[in-house]
Amino acid sequence: MFSFFFGSSTDGPSPPTIREGHKTVEVIIDDERLQVDVDVLAEVSGLFLQIQSTDAKECPLRDFPGGLDRFRGIVGFLIDSETLVVGDETVLDLLEATWLLECPSLLDGVMQSSFVTSLSSRRRAEILEHLLPYTAASSPADSEHAIESLSASAPSDTLGNWDEHGAASPKYSQETMPASLACKQFLRFFQFETLMWQTTEKAALTLASQLDSGDFVLGPRLATGSLRVCSELLRLRRLREEESGFVSSAIQPVSTLWKNLMDKPLRAKVSWDSHLFALRCMRRRLAAVAPPEVLQKQAEMAGEMKEDEEAHEDLPAELVETAEDSTLIVFGELIGYVNSERLSSNWSALLVRVLLLLSADYADSDLREGRTLKAREIFRNTFASDLMQKLSWCHPAPVPPAWLVDVVSNPDASKALLRVLSRYRQMEAEELSDIIEHVLLAEFLPWDHCQKTILASELLNDILGACMDAGKKANSGGQGTRCPAHWAGQHRLWRLEYLGRRLFHVAFVFQEGFLPHSWPDCFGDDPNDSNDSKPTGGKLLVRRMAVEDDICSAQPQVVEVDGSCLWDEGLLTIPLLRRTMMEGRAMLDKPILHYGRQVIMRHLWYKHTDYCEVPKLKVLWDLACWSLCEDAGLVRQALEYLKGTYRDLCRPGGPWSPENEEDLFEMFLAIDFSLLPIQVLYSPWVPAQVQSVRLFVQQQPADQFHQELQQEVSRAMEHLKSVNFQCSKLTDKLNAVDQRTVMNKSQISDSSAALEEILRKRRQKEGG
Template sequence: MAEQHPASGGADQSEDPGNFSPAISSPGNGTSTPAPSSETQGAVPAAVAPHPGSQSLVKPVFYVPDEIVVCVGAEDITVDLNAVSQQAEAFNAVRQARQRTEGKAGKDAHDVAGTGDGSGNGAKEAVLSFEDFAPGVQVFKNVVKYLEAIAAEERAAAAAAGELGVPAGVLKVNPGAFHLELDTDNVCNYLEAAAILRCPRLLRDSVLAPAAKELSSRRVLALLERILQITSRAEGAEGPSAPEPSARRDSPSYKVVESDGDASIDIEEEYVQGGVGGDGQEDGTAHEQVMQAFCQVIQRLCARLDAVDFKLTSALAAGSTWASLEVLRAYRIKVENLGRMNYALQSMTSTVKSFFYEEDKSQQQLKQEWKEHHFALHVFRKQIIESTLNSKNSSLKASAEKAMAGDGDYEVVPNDEDDYQEVLMQKPQASVLAEDDIPEAICDGVTDTTLAGLSGFVAYCDPLQTPPVLAAAMVRSLLLVSQVERARTLFESVFVRSRKVQAMVTGAAIPVDFLGSVRMHRVASIVLRRILARYESLPRGEFCHLVEDVLLKDFHDVSHCIELVLVNSLIQDIVVYCRVRTRSVGHLEDKLPENENSEAVGGSGGPVSPGDAELLRVRKVGEALFAAAFVLHNGFLPLTEEPDRKGENWPAGPLGVAECPWDSGDLDLPLLRHVPGSEDALHLLRRVLLRGLFRRQRAEIENDVPTTVRLWELGRWPTCRDAVLISEAFGFVGNCWRTLHDAKAKATWGDDGKDGRANWVADEEDLYQMFSDLEFWRLQPKELLTPWVPPQLLACHIAARCKLLDEQQRAVFEDNRNNLVEINRLRLIVTQLFAKLEVVEKRSLQSSQKQAEVIQTVRSLR
């Protein structure tokens, strides 16, 4: 049964000579014709009569139509652009195009002097054409009349509110003057026409009509497919958009209520109320209202589909991005509301049918139905490819076309020989998924706007079944909409098998912090090393974060990171880079508080400038990396020593040749204060220190005693137990002592005076302290036979050794005496035991004799 839907139900319907009637209903087939009023005839009275009771004349109000010619099929139809442009976005686009063309030439819709024949002439210049308008010409005419009636109603409402300068009650509209008579035969045409013209009010009125609710599920499905195709054409004409009219599934406004009555209607109403603000929402821009109306139509049509007909197919994926997402959300709601009992009943029914319809079952298996994952993946892939191929950037479009025309091979160019075995093993899998995947050129060229609009589909995709390049694009889309946790979860699932994801981490498209969640995989260390290889081009803040937080915190306890990253020669280059680049701010370290970070004092009121604070942070990061890799890199010493240099006994190495960063000066000896306190680290530390001190001594550079003493303390010599290192250190201090005495012998009293003598005394005391730090008593006596050792030190050493020997001799004498006492005690015990043994032997002999006698007696008795 058809039901009438007036344009509005809230206007005053009283009869008054001053009432304005925009249109009247015509009998017959549900069509309408304009009323014979001045409005529909294109003319308006010159002025509106004053309202009864008013004391003064009212300023005249005029309305002049702006007519254009619209070609629908083969028929031209005149349309009032001023009336319909505010109700349909298709006409509003024509109006905006005309305004841009005409410019600001003094045209004003409310200026009487600026209107007239010019508007009519201008209307004929812009013609809108609908070559294939499926609903038909008559439906288009009725829709235009409907829109004009709405416009007249809005003008009357504005006049009633006093916005047009007319007293309330002068202009009124009869809402029953024009209406659309909708039934099950024409409601689909009107809904499709509203979608083509993008009229939000007609979309809502049509889908909420009782006739629309009476449509069968199959007709609703066909109508839904046509609406989705229209949204795709509209999005292609206006550019991609990604509105969010529907509530998120995790939002408080989203809920589904199941009732015992008409469940489909209840679920439909509850879903739309939770998804869209309401049927009469008018807030926001016109485009947003159109999007909301489209989404409401899609939601209601999907809610009216039966579960048997609601299947995810390519036809439902032919819509725009946001329309396909609405279909996917509605499908999930439909599946969730079937209930366990419905699933059980369907399973039982299909099991029974399988016994009787085996041939039909084999035929049905040929028809594949998409799951949520395949539907979302298809839309995601299609939208990315189409947006790239239709790009306005000619170079991007050409590269995308070339990539789509190629064979889709995935070339792997490893930077190392053996470290990319995991990546190379993925190549066969990538070839299998190539037909469902996208080329990397398209993944790189897709815009951020497109990916942000497609982020809603990621929640419906299975990460384990998602192709690798598409998975990389999905991670990027989630990051664009600030869904970091979801992006991290997807990243963890696809990182190992997606080379594109790994490349995006290297290219900074994915945060490097994500590597911490996949650090158990060997390829994570490989990717981290590739990022570290760009240390010179990275910003200082990112570089410090990469080394300090990712490498030294997240990967510090990972075995393959030590093998692939920390042992690599790249670490030595990074340490040298940090030390050399920050050498200019080394003197500022003393200005920083010991318990404060360099970033905290880099402000305007800090002791250092922000630029110097960044350099200081780089310096601190380099020192931390130096401490972590010191033992692994053998103290950054040369890896091998030639035999003629006596191995470790030649600590300085060949003079004039820089074999390591310590020799070239890239690493300075004060850096050794950051070496950890393990035995291996201290051993290497002393080797490095002696190498540097000997080279300074031989080159006579910074070889003064105060500088040597400051560096000597870095060796922590009182804890050294290595005789080889002690011997080398003893020889170095002996050389210092000889140099000091040579200077004293060459000097005279008049050269240096008292100051020179005071310096010599202080230097002697320092060198004496350096000798005393060494446990040189561990050395062989021949190594002590040198004149360049303080005699009192040797005397003290000999006295200490004699005292020690005396104590040892006393201890030996006491041990000997104790041993003699013990020996005497043991002798007495042995004597006692020997006497007891003799007694036992005598008794044994007597027993043997008695036994022989008994045996003899027994024999004689026989």
């Protein structure tokens, strides 16, 4: 006979005991009902503890493993201490019911049963594979569900949603629950959560420690547990390898043969070493907490062989970039089993982040330094990867900028340092000073890619302005427009100004004298560059100053200066230019003097109201070193300014004096007017002495040419005389040779005649 309240007839198992005065609830499983004592079960089950705090009368548990009979047996074990039936057919259902009911004592009963304690090694391996996913679901360090459950235990939240497992989700009665009772209730929930994951992990590690070496296979099936359990599995595996010796090696084949005959073969098809197993565990954790949009980009993996392929592949960059520090910090125990030399680029970037997080938490200085050195070595060896480079400048940057010194030979190091410097307004003054002094100026400065990327960038112009503005702030105590407000402290501000002066001297040529110009795009057209992290640059500024095209102008022309720069703001001053111009006179192959003259002329023309006093102008003129200038445009500007100064000097009531006029004549004479058309001198404000000097200067090349020509003619005449004398000597020698030739011919004729006579007489004598 069937009863909705007590299940089967009186011939079956007896219904669970319900104590008098206790709260009851009907559990519904597959349209069958069973009334249980909630107050008693709440002491051992997290599920019923949550139901106890509600007004629910029913608890539907759809798809409960084993049905109502299995649930009745579990309740009898928990309430009436009945014997728990554990066997091949029930053990997996009991493990699932343990997690569903959140009942640590039930898991202890299963693990202490005679069935589990007498299992073979291979059977234990199968049970372990089923138990490991529960450790990940119950551990607060690995499961989002566990965290949500803890949050749900708080009085201000709703009860955890059990629809996934078949239970309803009733809500707290907030109006009637006192604060003390709510706090006590929360502590009980927290205790159950903690005890549940501790018991689950203890059971998994107990099974793992009882496995034979041949059955202890690190693979995808064992990588489904929590990170704590996975770390313990790696530790147990390492102990097995260290303890394995001659005896175990000799006995192992016999035990393996007997086990293979008696047990079913292992289901595991993939075997990993500790390195791959640790990486796989971390990958699972990263994928579990990754944003949904990142998971959509990842290919779905199914089957051990596909998981094995993924284990040997590099980590997707999206998982590394979206990983939070709270996620990476739990990888501390797994890091020790990872071989850094076998890591690919993205894994290396993740490992560097983990090592830096761990080194920040270690109290032991030696251990902290060891972690830091290892991370720095990995950073140096894999800096070529995009993700590793991003670690050096992303905000908040986990990699110290000083590490870029190790890769200074790589051109990408300058780009990374430029991105680091782009956050200078958010940095502390001391931090920025250290980067400029110990990284940029000390290590990067001699490299060509640093000069083209950093020294020529618009960002350096902004940083220099901020540094010089810090000096003004230290001097006057005010606040400029370029110096951030949080930069404070006299010694820090003076240090910034000192470094700004050094930057001025080394970057003067690359910044074209820090005048308005078009800054280059130091990053090219790389589509991977982010606009948020990319320093501003490449903005086309206004044209440079230039005079009118009217060559013949009697009155002095005024040059209109366009644009703005640090010189106009007063952050850069002429005294700062003196050292640079002195160096430029010794390095004529560089355009230092050229840019210096442009700066001086802009200084003279900027906000032009009155011409500069002659003594001050004389100092600037000597600084510009006009005698070496070959730029016709600058020479024209200098002439127009001198014309205006001379007119101002000669006006009624003007500051005329013999000394001023003499200095002004010297300034006129310092300019090479041969670079300009003669018409530019047609002005009453060009002194007649200048015109005379120009004529003398123009005549000097002709006189010099004539003198050189005369010298050439004299040398040619002397050469001709020498040639004539040699010709006469040769003629005399030829005449003497002719005379000797005539005499030789006469002697030869006489000899021939005598010989003929001798031959004739001989023939006559022989014939007679």
